[in-house]
Amino acid sequence: MGLRLPVLTSLSGYQPGWVRSDVSAGLAVAAVGLPSAIAYPAIAGLPPETGIYASIAPLVAYAIFGPSRQLIVGPDAATMTVLAAVLVAVTASVPVGLEVDRTAIAAILALGVGLFCLAAWVLRLGVLATFLSRPILTGFFIGISLSILIGQIGRFTGVKIEAEGLLAPVLEVLRKAGSIHWPSLLLALGMFGLLQIARAMRFPVPGPVLVVVLSVVLSAVFDFEGRGIAVVGDIPTGLPSLSLPAIADLPIQTLALGAAAIFLVSYGAGIITARSFGAIGGYPVDPNRELIGFGAANIGAGLFGAFPVTASDSRTAVNLTVGGRSQVTSIVAAATLIATLLFLGPTLRIIPIPALGAILAATAISLIDLAALRQIWRISRMEFVFALIAMWGPIGLGVLNGVVIAIVATLVYVLRKLMFPRDAMLGRVPGHDGFYKLHRTPEARQVPGLAVCLIQGSLLFFNTDYVASRLRSIAEELTADTRWLLIDASAISQIDSSAAAMLEELCDELRNRGIRLGVAELHAEARDILVRAGVIERIGSDMVFDILEEAYHAFEAQA
Numbered sequence: 001m002g003l004r005l006p007v008l009t010s011l012s013g014y015q016p017g018w019v020r021s022d023v024s025a026g027l028a029v030a031a032v033g034l035p036s037a038i039a040y041p042a043i044a045g046l047p048p049e050t051g052i053y054a055s056i057a058p059l060v061a062y063a064i065f066g067p068s069r070q071l072i073v074g075p076d077a078a079t080m081t082v083l084a085a086v087l088v089a090v091t092a093s094v095p096v097g098l099e100v101d102r103t104a105i106a107a108i109l110a111l112g113v114g115l116f117c118l119a120a121w122v123l124r125l126g127v128l129a130t131f132l133s134r135p136i137l138t139g140f141f142i143g144i145s146l147s148i149l150i151g152q153i154g155r156f157t158g159v160k161i162e163a164e165g166l167l168a169p170v171l172e173v174l175r176k177a178g179s180i181h182w183p184s185l186l187l188a189l190g191m192f193g194l195l196q197i198a199r200a201m202r203f204p205v206p207g208p209v210l211v212v213v214l215s216v217v218l219s220a221v222f223d224f225e226g227r228g229i230a231v232v233g234d235i236p237t238g239l240p241s242l243s244l245p246a247i248a249d250l251p252i253q254t255l256a257l258g259a260a261a262i263f264l265v266s267y268g269a270g271i272i273t274a275r276s277f278g279a280i281g282g283y284p285v286d287p288n289r290e291l292i293g294f295g296a297a298n299i300g301a302g303l304f305g306a307f308p309v310t311a312s313d314s315r316t317a318v319n320l321t322v323g324g325r326s327q328v329t330s331i332v333a334a335a336t337l338i339a340t341l342l343f344l345g346p347t348l349r350i351i352p353i354p355a356l357g358a359i360l361a362a363t364a365i366s367l368i369d370l371a372a373l374r375q376i377w378r379i380s381r382m383e384f385v386f387a388l389i390a391m392w393g394p395i396g397l398g399v400l401n402g403v404v405i406a407i408v409a410t411l412v413y414v415l416r417k418l419m420f421p422r423d424a425m426l427g428r429v430p431g432h433d434g435f436y437k438l439h440r441t442p443e444a445r446q447v448p449g450l451a452v453c454l455i456q457g458s459l460l461f462f463n464t465d466y467v468a469s470r471l472r473s474i475a476e477e478l479t480a481d482t483r484w485l486l487i488d489a490s491a492i493s494q495i496d497s498s499a500a501a502m503l504e505e506l507c508d509e510l511r512n513r514g515i516r517l518g519v520a521e522l523h524a525e526a527r528d529i530l531v532r533a534g535v536i537e538r539i540g541s542d543m544v545f546d547i548l549e550e551a552y553h554a555f556e557a558q559a
Helices: 006-011 018-045 048-053 057-065 077-093 101-122 126-130 135-152 153-157 169-175 182-200 205-223 253-279 285-305 313-322 328-343 353-365 368-379 381-397 397-419 464-475 497-512 524-532 535-539 548-558
Strands: 424-426 448-456 486-487 516-520
Touching: 006 486, 018 048, 018 077, 018 182, 018 205, 018 313, 018 328, 018 353, 018 424, 048 328, 048 524, 057 077, 057 285, 057 328, 057 368, 077 101, 077 135, 077 253, 077 353, 077 397, 101 126, 101 253, 126 253, 126 328, 135 153, 135 253, 135 368, 135 381, 153 169, 153 182, 153 353, 182 205, 182 353, 205 353, 253 285, 368 381, 381 397, 424 464, 448 548, 464 486, 464 497, 486 548, 497 516, 497 524, 497 535, 516 535, 516 548, 524 535
Parallel strands: 448 486, 486 516
Antiparallel strands: 424 448
16 A cells, blocks of 8 residues: 555546536435444444444545445444444453443444454455355354344334343243334334335335334324334434543453454455445455455544444445445545434434334345355255354354354364365376376276376375375275376375375385385475475485376386
């Protein structure tokens, strides 16, 4: 990036004709973002104004430091659900008698997420964007969505739900059916139905905007608050002040682990959003540079009393649809939300809570991507199993533990892929150069006296036993006239000391049977390891070849 801010690069080619598009997009982004900005904080038990704060400062920060011209950051349902779990863990760790300020803790976590982003940028760890694979994220978000849906039972019915989990809250509301506030339930169901109709009919005005406007009008006309329907209540009309939240007496380790969990989920989801819209907009996405933008956005959120944020798919979609051309869109959207906060506070206070619950329920359903789950099933049954494991985590063990389950599932999935590298026997096709896989090329034949085995994967401590057993099995099946067993190492990128010891032992076993072990097409790093381990000397330098064809000609010459 150098000393040049990304916003200067973004505006360097700015054209006067873009102003109208950027202003229109900014107003549309603010209109679409306001309902979710007010609704999402409820997931984490935070006051609604924090959602508006989280839609102002991060927008400006990303506009200045973020690399994308069209990406919009803001509150995200999945991130809020993880934040809610972290807040529970942090508050449970606070010493007894100490007053807990959930808003301040959320701001500290936002700062922590921002610092993790910047640390990852310094270490060039943009690769973390792909750490949680799409199947695991798909399953995890379905689990998150079901948790959000269950969390709306109280807002729909007006019943205070104390149970946790998936089925327990449902059973509790059934036991308390006599306490259901039917006007609240009917309002929530009506607004939820309106959201689904607007989505199905592709109504030009976004569903959440319709719900907020209509519910405010109905609340004012029929005095919902006086009729027992819960409303948002007073929202501070002033702007948030720049401040550094106090961290004294709070559990630092729990905060750090919580911020790391939020960072991993929000960054993974954010990069998927960034790449998806980058493909639509025709511009490249650099995960390392996005770390700067996300880091700045979260630090801005933390300094202005908000919570962690990430890329917003709904707001970015609106930006692209209306035709936003630069980060001026984000500045206009932030200014619009500031004006809303200053002048429309009395109007916002009468928004009914059941309407916000309907918005959250509709958002949760939109995160359930059954089509992606079906595609995973068609492509790979094993990846489908891991998606189900990731889905079960948030439901069965809680959201925060669900993050751990997703991480562990990812590590197990990767480790399993590496533990059992594939192998194939190679042979020649008469009249053709080169070697071919015997199981894929019917006309290929093994060279008499020469067995060639391709190993497709690194040889490391956790798979050496498996590879050794495969090579021994291959050796057992060789014909009596076989003199060489040659390993094609072109697909072996890494070898460690355990693998070197295994190869040395295998070399001795084969020599006792009258078979020489050879290696072809070793990578430089792997070759250096085998030289230092003495394996090359044990095998013999005359049995180590740069290319497979050279090994073939050497075998023919010796024969």
